[in-house]
Amino acid sequence: MTNGDAVARKSVLLDVKGLRKYFPIRRGLLQKTVGHVKAVDDVTFFLNEGETLSLVGESGCGKTTTARCILRAITPTSGEVLLSDRGKVLDVATIPKSELRLLRRQMQMIFQDPFSSLNPRMTLLDIVGEPLLVHGVGNAKERIDRVVEVLRLVGLRPEYMRRYPHAFSGGQRQRIGIARALALNPRLIVADEPVSALDVSVQAQILNLLLELQDKLGLTLLFVAHDLSVVKHISERVAVMYVGRIVETAPTAELFGSPRHPYTEALMSAVPIPNPRLRSERIVLQGEVADPANTPPGCHFHPRCKYAQTVCREKAPVQEEIAPNHFVSCHRARELTLRGVASSIS
């Protein structure tokens, strides 16, 4: 792990170092631990103030677990999650539970499914006002004022605040979820697949809203997603995960234009482009994603990698900064020339 150039790291809001989350596999009468699912296995990245970093990868690669560890919705097995708070640096991973609530005012989450993440028995006012209530912000009147304010912010009419979630469409419900996340004026928003449950025509509305809110409020956004087109649209930097590890982190244009990790190359080549004139040769990966309970030795990607050599089977690659702000974990990153995404439509 290298430290990057000084400029890039000057205003780091969140610094994740060597994050690990192992879930025990228990079997038998005595529930003996027989193994571990290595959901997150040594993840290191940082997030600058006001930027959008996307975490992409296929299902089961550990992106949601990483997001949950950062919020300490689950406690990581090891590693540091450093959040800078007015000059101080706090480790979210080890801070005592009693102090966690103060930290949580700074970081909020937006969930994937706008149908199951809103309580059907609560009105908008209750839902959006609940974080304020939990954190003891203001009196009843002030809380209503704040709810009105955030509802306006996300493009919902405040008159609707006495209604229940069932009266709203999927896109509107996702706006409610965003309003709830914004109520406490957090600095970091973790959005876990916020648009993947929505229809395409509504998806664009929510993406625009997120970009607009970020401009207005200076939010820092950790965007967890599997849809690369969406990721490319919204993020400034992208981190690609594969079986519990980050394989590559780079500024968006650089990652898509000239990927340096074979998995990134294959992942991007697999995305269907909505342009029938660009039916290009795809790299079709053979085999299956490795089982996080039984990971292959060396580089996790080597059984599917067409560039794999002996060293890849034996030694896990170390993340290194191959170009400014471009981190790769691949033994052959410096020698390979990989294909990016065609950048223009002819």
Added chain:
Amino acid sequence: MPDAAKPLLSVRNLKTCFFQDEGTTQAVDGASFDVFPGKTLGIVGESGCGKSVTAQSILRIVDRPGRIVEGEIILSRADGSEVDVVKLKANGREIRAIRGGDIGLIFQEPMTSFSPVHTVGTQIMEAVLLHSAVGRKEARLRGIEALRSVGIPKPERRIDEYSFELSGGLRQRAMIAVALASNPRLLIADEPTTALDVTTQAQILDLLRKLQQERGMAIMLITHNLGVVAEMADDVVVMYLGRVVEQGKVDDIFHDPKHPYTKALLQSIPSIDSTPRVKLPTISGSIPHPFNRPTGCPFHPRCESFKPGRCDTEVPLLKPVGEGRTASCFLYQ
């Protein structure tokens, strides 16, 4: 149609309604299109546009309280005869010979469409035994062959496994093997890759293309993913609220869309090759509830070219707007 070939399947003015206590839902409201032999027809639309019900209507497996109210579904069979699927008895012998025989179906959810209490092999053999006069031994061999043809490693072993022992990608391959076991001439794939990851999706799309080339079957690909359509389809049908709004060659639809809905839909998707972090054009509002169907053109409340007095009162019909393409919009009528 510019193609001289006779369509394999021809759907005309199909209307399928669901009669519920709360009211009638017109899931499919006058859809018409053709599927040609050896070609791929992509049916695109957002949720609630009736694309899945269209597929169910073709196989006559629409769940109650839904039923086909009007229209024709003409299927030309292997022996050259033509049959109107709508007129058949929903559980008669003829339609049962078509289901899984002439027409194979792949569902979206490979997890739920397999029975968890039967092995994959039993379920493939069931399809083979129903549609061909062979014994169990031969059926098993054909099952193994079918699994091999869809790229499942060690098919002799996999055939005795249960669906939950397979990964998502392998399960979808097994699903395709079941659908192809009796050599259908039309494969209906209803969101075949939606539940899969991109790299697995690429594998499955690759497989479908390969199988189509080998067998010359037609594919009706139902999806909401415009990228998948652009990659796979020869012809495209765009649906909105049960109606076909536009139909044409894939290149025309993507590079010269006529209907305002198609245009807006194409503009609103972020593409992997477009400029990042700029505001996306959006379609205002959201898809109306089926009980709240707008009058006139179903798209008019969200349409930018809405003409008061016309679009909200009359229903536009599907009219030609160029060679081999049609659109239902008053802009062209």
